[in-house]
Amino acid sequence: MSTAKDLFIIAMDPQPDRSVGQGDLSLALAGAELIDLLDARAAALDGDRIVPGEQPELHDELLAEAQTVLTRQPPYERVEDWLWRRGRDLSTAYQAALEEAGQLTRGRRGLLPFGTDRLELADTPARRQALGRREADEPVLAALASAVGIGGEDSVDEPRHDDEAVTTVLAIVNDAVMELEAVRQRRSIENAAFANVWRVP
Template identity: 30%
Template sequence: MTSLPEELLLLALDDETGSVHSDAIGLGLAGAQLVELALGGHVVLEGGRLHASAGDRTDDPLLNAALADIATNGKPAKPSAWLSSRGRGMVSAYGARLAEAGLVKHQKSKTLGVITTHRYPATDTSVKAEVRARLDAVVAQRGGAPDPRTEALASLVHAIGLARRLYGGRDGAGARKELRALAEGDWAARAVSREIAKATAAITAAVAAAAVTAAAGSS
């Protein structure tokens, strides 16, 4: 069975080009790790902070790394604070896992001979189709209450801005509304959304400052 982070990455990948359709996928994958750990009883959210027992283990090396980071982080951290330090390297880690499973092919290239680009075009879309079918059932409110993992997946899809890609246009408005409602009730999705908002604000401020400096230099 694929893990929640793997399912989220599959949904974010373009099957043909292998590019990722979300600038916030790293934070989303870290958020998916938190959900997996919480559903497995390895992490508890108490008083708005993450708690984990030192020495606790799962059968997943990537989740174990996240779990160890939570357990040995000293003072229990707020989910958004923990996420802010975990986004980097997530796509590579889970992209490699999908490639090992034969679901994607890892392609690496260089732009201008300097910037390395990683892409993951699909080689087997059967698992992604099953994940998408589960997500479609949730947003269409079919089959009663969704299972916790699929509900969390739906929430994270909204949190990382993937909803409009998967359910675009006027026809997808109802699906996007359902995803937003799910995300508002999910603590991991809310934490991811807060970190995305902070990152966006920081980028906007940097661009504005650069523009002011450039204007001052030309006057």
């Protein structure tokens, strides 16, 4: 399993305090893919730009797809731009892939046969592996999870890792998630102001 799939599974695990937004998760999934590509030497960082590396055979379909869409001509793509481009609707792609693989199942909410379908994690080795990485507080997964509001807050402000390139990616993921939240808040304020205009007698 890839780091991105482990992250998606963790995000799907029932959270009593907070649900994870699809946009936040998509950005973090794109970051997780990039970290796995760095680990596989399929990419490297030059500052904050992604330089394509070797082209190893990747056995994860979505990770292999990520490898094929790397920008291969200079000037190479910035990590931030990669997150926004690759991250577009990425959580939906991971949901579909995990459903197809039997990692997610659809259960029914309520007793009636026409109750609303809901996605649930199947009890599989992949789920146990992902939750095991989370319980072990594996640094990369913990930092990505923290960026989208899962688990502790320790690694949100200053994500740290022994590998400088990984640290760079984690920090940029965190910045992108905060930027998305700022956009949400701005739109919420604008929408509220617009609604108030129509309430004026």
